[in-house]
Amino acid sequence: MEVRRTVPVTLEVDSQDAALLEDTIDEFLWAAQYVTDHAFHGEYVTTSKTTLHDETYNDVRETTDLHSNHVQSARNKAAQACTGVVERWKQGKKASKPHFTSPHLVYESRTATFHDEYVSLATINGRIEADYVLPENREGKPHQKYLFNDDYDITSAELHRQHHNWQLHICCTTDVEIDTPSQATTENGTVLGVDLGVNNLAVTSTGTFWTGDEFDHWRQEYEKQRGDLQACGTRWAHENIQSVGRKETGRFTQTLHRISNELVEEARETGCTGIAFENLTGIRDRTGASWGHKWAFNRLYEYVEYKAEAYGLTVKQVNPANTSRRCSECGFTHPDNRESTQFECLKCEYQNDADYNAAKNIGLRYLRQNQTGADGGAPVGVRLNSGTLNVNGDYSPAEASARTGVHAENPPL
Ligand SMILES: [Zn+2]
Incomplete structure (x- = not known):
């Protein structure tokens, strides 16, 4: 069975890189919204990733400078949110079209490289590097337990901005035996x-x-x-x-x-x-x-x-x-x-x-x-x-x- 743990790590980002990341986030949110808007037509909502990909990928690539993998992540985000709406409808509940406003950006192995002390992140204009701000004493902290633990693989991450604070939520996974x-x-x-x-x-x-x-x-x-x-x-x-x-x-x-x-x-x-x-x-x-x-x-x-x-x-x-x-x-x-x-x-x-x-x-x-x-x-x-x-x-x-x-x-x- 796969076990997932998320480790939040603050990043040191200078103002130039911060501006670049902000623009990237804007385009990412725009892309997720574009796909969602496209998915909603009247009472019908398209939730198939393949259909949404076929119908929106080229438009988003042409309109934005996003890395192709970010285009896909934005589409996945949109598909997931649309599926959530349809599930609520099936339960007879109200739900309206999702709006993506909280500043975040999804990273995977093709858009981020995780090093011991820093991370390299794709933006709409090449890559930037940002140092981790790590606690002095990592004993028993999630950094030591998961992030710097060879038993865990880093599979993805989500970048979040809160005011001027940049945080990377790094997802670490491992396989464990199921004990009957x-x-x-x-x-x-x-x-x-x-x-x-x-x-x-x-x-x-x-x-x-x-x-x-x-x-x-x-x-x-x-x-x-x-x-x-x-x-x-x-x-x-x-x-x-x-x-x-x-x-x-x-x-x-x-x-x-x-x-x-x-x-x-x-x-x-x-x-x-x-x-x-x-x-x-x-x-x-x-x-x-x-x-x-x-x-x-x-x-x-x-x-x-x-x-x-x-x-x-x-x-x-x-x-x-x-x-x-x-x-x-x-x-x-x-x-x-x-x-x-x-x-x-x-x-x-x-x-x-x-x-x-x-x-x-x-x-x-x-x-x-x-x-x-x-x-x-x-x-x-x-x-x-x-x-x-x-x-x-x-x-x-x-x-x-x-x-x-x-x-x-x-x-x-
Ligand atoms: Zn959670």
């Missing part, structure tokens, strides 16, 4: 991570979504009825408001019972021994949820807890810190509060639904919180649609998945 994950999985069990939120009421680490639409629909419906009755202002209307409230609660409760049943079913079907939620304290501040949502989250948790107990499944809440800002793929925690529905890692380029990324993190958090105990029954993996993540976030395809039918196709990793 399916056996370990069966013996020690896996955990299902669940993210709760406003857009999606619940999303699991296996990639199942329960949208908040139904919940929102009922709430709006009842609020409208209540508003109409309040406008009447009579005693009769007042009594009816209370009865609408009771009906509302009943309807929500019914929906939440159904979702909790399906959640427990999901855990059982995928052979999980536990279900992990984020700690519900403070969830309103973190997710911008209403009191109604908070009420629903608490109910849902309670229902899942007692239903799961009947099947011997453990249900726990974990520390929610950074579960939505952390990349479930490389572990990098993004400093800003990302409110987008799509998670995009600045470090390793991992892209996926933001709630799904959070669900995986919640599962991983559960593993970390429980791995210290000598409890032999503590889960050792987070259950994905097919396969598991171990405590280090490494993916293992598990053969022993009980999952069949609709979810059997390729998982969102």
